[in-house]
Amino acid sequence: MKTLIKNGNIVTSQNELIPVDVWIEDGLIKGIGDFKEIEQAFDEAYDACDGLITPGLVDVHVHFREPGFEYKETIETGSKSAARGGFTTVCAMPNLNPVPDTPEKLKTIYKKIKTDSVVNILQYAPITKSLNSEELVDFKELKDSGAFAFTNDGVGVQTAGVMYEAMREAAHLNMSIVAHTEDESLLFDGVMHEGKKSQELGLPGIMSATESSQIARDVLLAQETGVHYHVCHVSTKESVEIIRQAKKHGISVTCEVCPHHLILSEEDITKDHGDFKMNPPLRATEDQQALITGLLDGTIDCIATDHAPHSHEEKDQSMLDSPFGITGSETAFQLMFTHFVKTGRFTLSEIVYWMSEAPSKIFGLKTGTLNIGSPADIAIFNLEEKHMITDNFLSKSKNTPFIGSEVYGDTMMTFVHGRKVWDKKEA
Structure with missing residues (x-):
């Protein structure tokens, strides 16, 4: 299975944002770069919509x-x-x-x-x-x-x-x-x-x-x-x-x-x-x-x-x-x-x-990075759109004093071993 995450950005250790696509294959990160010209070669593609891609x-x-x-x-x-x-x-x-x-x-x-x-x-x-x-x-x-x-x-x-x-x-x-x-x-x-x-x-x-x-x-x-x-x-x-x-x-x-x-x-x-x-x-x-x-x-x-x-x-x-x-x-x-x-x-x-x-x-875990060959455990965040924390959690519990807070940085998608496990658009 070949998966493409396109139109995203990663942050470098120097705090620079760089536009990238991420190529995922067999649950691992295969490449980080610009792969939109070969998008048709992938089995599935997800649009990061200019969001932040992180480990x-x-x-x-x-x-x-x-x-x-x-x-x-x-x-x-x-x-x-x-x-x-x-x-x-x-x-x-x-x-x-x-x-x-x-x-x-x-x-x-x-x-x-x-x-x-x-x-x-x-x-x-x-x-x-x-x-x-x-x-x-x-x-x-x-x-x-x-x-x-x-x-x-x-x-x-x-x-x-x-x-x-x-x-x-x-x-x-x-x-x-x-x-x-x-x-x-x-x-x-x-x-x-x-x-x-x-x-x-x-x-x-x-x-x-x-x-x-x-x-x-x-x-x-x-x-x-x-x-x-x-x-x-x-x-x-x-x-x-x-x-x-x-x-x-x-x-x-x-x-x-x-x-x-x-x-x-x-x-x-x-x-x-x-x-x-x-x-x-x-x-x-x-x-x-x-x-x-x-x-x-x-x-x-x-x-x-x-x-x-x-x-x-x-x-x-x-x-x-x-x-x-x-x-x-x-x-x-x-x-x-x-x-x-x-x-x-x-x-x-x-x-x-x-x-x-x-x-x-x-x-000593094998995750936590976006290196080629690492597990394709990836999150994508929307840094631009403000929203309010509500009690509409997936957790069974709501015990937090932060309900009602206005925040940025909501999670758009999450992938574990290359498989999408959260998508805000499908929630």
């Missing part, structure tokens, strides 16, 4: 809720949501029921992925059995069964000794430890950032040290064991500085930041409502600025959504009762483009890199 976006942090919580999201709806956002590879967290802590459970999820997903899904395995015990999983068996990496996302690993042993096991197998950093002894039932806004709303706060203290512990353990240690959803200025210093000392640490932590701060919380409740919480403006600076100076390596769907009933209540989490797959690129590229704070090439090639490099 398919890569999200190393999503929650698809299946098995166990299908009323929030499924592998099918989550993958379609990702495709609509321009993501072609996503990495799904293991806080499921049952937790995929054995080869049999992990293989069952991959069977469901094979039949139901329209994008590439890589499944994480947990660090400990059932996510909340002190007993490590069998790392080698889970690696052999397809585990992408190991994480207890949703909860921090509370015991330093357990994390140390996990890092030793992972390092031995050349696997990554991916950490949700949260010292539960410092939570004190907090539901939002501990600051002036929590005082105004009369809600219990979450200290910055709840996150940063575990990162400080873990980078020293990573130095001791030599493991690749990746920090999820960094949110505080202290966390950024700890990671910056760890990198200076040659420790193998990488980290991600979420669009909502870059765009919003506690100042944007207008009321006590579940759509503003996420973990980690929206922090102070100085934390928000530290995250932006950290991206620009290379301390923060990539952008991930932490797509965390919940039902309307769960989120439409006070933060005291609502679960943590915000959806993000369908809105991430357009929010980043609108808030940072359109305003001149980031370049277009930077956000494309942080959302595609950078996460691929971190974990």
